[in-house]
């Protein structure tokens with residue numbers, strides 16, 4: 001369970017890191033499954049429902065940027081999404097209506113090429129009827145200043161919803177030349193493998209390329225309060241309710257006055273965040289080419 005101090009910190013800053021939630025045995029099970037997924041990318045030449053590939057991917061030298069929806073693609077990741085100690089913390093942060101898994105992904109930043117993610121708010125991708133929505137980062141490796149950890153702008157979760165469009169289409173990236181705050185003040189969420197971070201859906205965040213020799217694997221789960229309904233709609237109510245990890249199905253959304261921008265019209269590069277963000281003309285994070 002989280003202490004009152006941790007909950008206050010989350011409310012003030014929009015993020016929280018809880019160290020050493022998962023033990024070594026669980027971490028090694030997860031790493032094993034991920035290694036099998038990466039090896040499986042040898043059969044793939046383009047992005048599909050499981051893989052988002054790094055530029056430079058070749059079947060004989062697989063480069064995977066993201067494993068998509070791991071809670072659907074492997075039972076271990078659904079098991080972790082419902083871990084009682086995780087759900088207890090989520091209930092404390094998201095309120096009494098219950099908690100629903102919205103989505104999941106594993107962002108793999110391999111040594112010396114793992115791609116950056118430009119600054120954004122998750123809220124720009126999936127606005128809901130209220131903002132009791134957050135993402136959990138399950139740290140599969142030590143998060144270090146040099147391996148591209150998640151970086152956050154404390155307090156930005158109470159500010160505006162920023163423009164994430166380019167040339168009239170959703171790009172999933174904020175333009176770093178048009179911001180009213182100083183990105184050099186961002187904080188890196190560094191912590192040992194097995195820790196978890198929690199970041200509010202409106203928090204501005206991003207991450208640099210992994211230029212180090214150390215891997216950076218981060219499993220991300222997105223959760224919403226059970227009474228937060230996605231404004232982009234619910235196409236399958238049965239599946240929507242099956243993703244509840246606590247609480248009961250309900251059809252009474254809680255409406256809160258929060259700043260919204262819709263992620264429409266969709267990006268001409270509609271796909272993962274990496275694909276969407278290729279439309280961004282002004283980028284903050286540099287990309288270095290390695291041999």
Ligand SMILES: O=C(O)CCC(=O)C(=O)O
Nearest residue numbers: 107117149150207218273
């Ligand atoms: O993997 C990262 O460092 C950032 C991930 C992220 O913010 C996202 O995928 O929405």
